[in-house]
Amino acid sequence: MSKTQDINAGRRQLLKGGMVMAAGLGASMALPATASCDSAPVSFDEIVDVLVVGSGFAGMSAALQARESGVKVMVIDKMPVFGGNSTINGGAMAVAGSPLQKQAGIEDSVDAMVADMLRAGRGMNDVEMLKLVCNGTAESCQWLIDYGVHWKPFVQHFGGHSVQRVLQTVESSGAGIIRPLIKAARDKGVIMKNQTKLEGFVKDDAGRVIGVEVREGFYFPNERTGKIRRIGARHGVIMATGGFGRDIEYRMMQLPELNSDLDSTNHAGATSEALKQMMLIGANPIHLDQIQLGPWASPDEKGFGTASQFNTIATYPHGIVVDVRTGERFFNELADRKARADAIMTRRDEKGQPVYPIGFTNAAGASKAQTLDWGLKYKVISKAETLDELAKIYGMPAKALKAQVERWNEAVKTGVDKEFERPMQEAIVLDKGPWYAVRMWPKVHYCMGGVKVNTQSEVLHLVSNKAIPGLYAAGEATGGIHGASRLGACAVAEGVVTGRNAGRNCAAASAVALKQA
Structure with a gap:
């Protein structure tokens, strides 16, 4: 196999089980027989300085930061709408x-x-x-x-x-972040291409990533659609392709319990093929089995829904969560996401079926919840005038529920939660209705794992631990920053900061001369 061969232009289903590690060991090793390898082109259909794959927080931040350096930038995304999960x-x-x-x-x-x-x-x-x-x-x-x-x-x-x-x-x-960034990118001349799916990387004789092979006119999820083209990148390629929360088969390889019974907050395009393509040229995957469940989701709606925002801004800071069988709290409502999701997932009956806990607060606690009206309209959120009515709606023991609320109110007054040591900065006394409540059950939300990068946002090789020349990554496509559990609101922080870091460093990298067809 020539060094100039495009070692990961495979467009078939790859990386089953042990093949993942075998394929990721580097360009010097033979690929599995199922992989497809095309000769690297001597010319490209189009050439830019910096190519960004993905258009979420990390991708758009990378593109704008690179463009601020004066280089020619292109953003591609396989979906028909830009923004991905970030939107x-x-x-x-x-x-x-x-x-x-x-x-x-x-x-x-x-x-x-x-x-x-x-x-x-x-x-x-x-x-x-x-x-x-x-x-x-x-x-x-x-x-x-x-x-x-x-x-x-x-x-x-x-x-x-x-x-x-x-x-x-x-x-x-x-969307309040993505829309302004996309507008600014277009105003500054960043080329934006949707329905353009990454098929593989193109490397030169020295092993540097100098471009990509894509399908333009791709209609997700039809893998046979689109026209094959090659785009060159003089300075490098930035991978900002997010996680794989919607890829049930691949997430089950990491955690078998995350099967199709468990919903996800992610958009349909949150799949693993871009991660696999990086692994095929030797990228080091870390923490792939660290997959976060969102503890604020509801089983009464699909995807992210209205309950997530309601619980985040109302229930968790200003209310409590109880087991419907006892009417009592069972965890710290302001613990990290893993602790909360793990606690909620223990609420099961003798057959192992979920017993959905109830999170609730009153009108004062829900005053800033923008999705309250939508949640009520679609019957995801219930309203009750009294605690007795609330208990009746969800089949809870009213006496125990009211006793729990009394204990909670006493904790608020003293500023100390003796039951679960919850932070009390935003706790309020739940002394009167109306009450607003939602059933809760976690959903697959975020992949802490991805490819390993250094502080220059360069992707590191599995064997050498050195940077793969010309390849950068940012945001959820990378792994290691969050460890076993990401804190809420740190995805935007990570995406924007690492995206800008990747854009800055890629734009500053030495350019290579490329030929256009």
Whole structure:
């Protein structure tokens, strides 16, 4: 096999079981017989300086940052709509040292945010990359504002964070970030191509990634659609392709229990083929079995839905969650996501079937929940005038429920939760209705695992642990930053900061001369 061969242009189903590691050992090893290898082209159909694959937080941040350096940038995405999971994300970003924190008198620091993320990650985090992200949040927050992102005028307290440090877009959606970034990118001349699916990488004689092979005019999920073209990248390729939460087959290879019975908050295109393509040229995959479940989701709707935002902004900071069989709390509602999801998943009957817990708060607690009306309309959220009525709706023991609320109110008054040691900064007394409640059950939400990168956002090789020349990655496509569990609102932080880091470093990399057809 010539060094100039495109070693991962395979367009068939690859990487079953042990083949994953065998194929990822590098260009010097023979590929599995099922892999397809095409000769590298001597010319490209189109050439840019920086090519970004993926158009979410990381991709658009990388593209804009690279374009600020004056290089020619292209963004490709396999889906018909740009933005991916980022568009349907809740639009919340953890920022250490934001102006809003200072206005509210909230003391915070980069070190405190690092410590919180390390605690949530069970110490498995890549500390250097973690520090890079936390150090970049305040400056990147202002960078987003400069591009037209608008934050709500208050700071929120998400589970696992020691203080209130979460900012959220006025839209309560990641679209409030993606739309301004896409507009700015287009205004600055970034080339945007949708329905363009990555098929493989093109490498030169020295083993450097110099471009990609794609299918233009691709109609997801029909793998046979589109026309094969090759796009060159003089400075490098940035992979910002997200996670694989919707790829049931591949996620089950990592965690068999995450089968089709478990819904996902991800969009349909959150699959594993881009990750596999990086692994085929030797990228080191880490923490692939660390897959996060969102503890704020509801079984009464598909995908991300309305309950997620309601629970995040209302139930968890201002309410409580109880077991319907006892009417009592059973975990710390402001623990990190893994702790909460694990606790909820234990609520099962004698046959192992889910017994959905109920999260609820009152009108005061739900005052800032923008999805409340939608949740009521679609019967995901229920309204009750009294606790007796609430207990009747969900079949809970009313006496026990009211006793639990009384204990909770006493904890709020003393400022100490003796039952589960929950942080009480935003706790409120639940003394009167109306009450708003939702059934809860986790959904597959985020992949902590991906390819390993260094602090220059260069993808590292499995064997040599050296950078694969010309290949960069950012956002959820990478692994290690979050360890075993990502704290809420840290996906936007990671995506924007690492995306900008990748864009900056890729744009500054030495360019290679390429030929156009």
